[in-house]
Amino acid sequence: MQGREELELELAGLPRERPGVAGRIAARGPLVRLPQGGAGLADADLSSRHPQQPEIPLIVGAMGAQALRVAGELADGTMPFLAGPRTLEEHIVPRITEAAARAGRPAPRVIASVPAIVTDDIDQARAAATAHLAFYDSIPSYRRVRDMEGAHRAVDLALIGDEATVAAGLRRYMEAGATEITVAYTDIAREEDRRRTWQLAGELTRSA
Incomplete structure (x- = not known):
């Protein structure tokens, strides 16, 4: 495949x-x-x-070492998906930042795309996330970043829980060097969960 x-x-x-x-x-x-x-x-x-x-920024989906070098030299940033905080801090942020500096370019944007669901029904949301994210376990580039994080399946990188749990998880991405965060797969569980997730995202954005 x-x-x-x-x-x-x-x-x-x-x-x-x-x-x-x-x-x-x-x-x-x-x-x-x-x-x-x-x-x-x-x-x-x-x-x-x-x-x-203004100039439209070029943001790519670089996660591998060579792709990050190219992104640092030529692009304005990267938007990694399923790359956890440890992978950002130890692999993605240093590589793309060093490449940009060598090329005389500004510090790149690192936009972490994170599956996140605020919910009280953790089992149901995790089952939905498992079904939607399992595809990425078959793709070598996503397996590599998953393994760097010490996760066993893609769903292990989804933030699922109440507001405090998801907010703490998102803050770890910022502490690891993400310049921005997008939340993904917010609509795969209940409508109530989707609303709560976006409400939390709005609150975190306003307080940043």
Whole structure:
């Protein structure tokens, strides 16, 4: 079974043997520009502008060592998914930050995407998360970051519990070096749980 990266490279017509090189090719290839009156394609080096808007940041999903080096050199940041606090602190943040510094670029954004559900029915929410996240256990890149965290299954990286439990878990990502957090898979349990999760996310954002 192909991993997500292999499928993306195949669809893009890029070589699978050296994904880091393919990432450079993709980053330096034709980029979408947003001129007044409509969108178009133009060959350029990593700049995407609108005449009346600030530059659009390029955020990628880099998690592996080589991809993080490319992201640090060329992108504005990374949005890792299922990479826990230890993996951020010991692997992702240092690598992408060092690569950006070597390239003379600003400190990159690290946007942690975290499955999170605020609930009183932990068993039901965990069962739902297990079903939705099991796919990632079959993808090598996600298995690597899962294993770095010492987790056995992707669901082990989901934050599930009451407001205090989920808030404490999210704070650990910020302490590990995340510049921002997005919460994911908030709608896989009950509607009440989804509302509570987003309410907590709003409260944490306002208090940051």
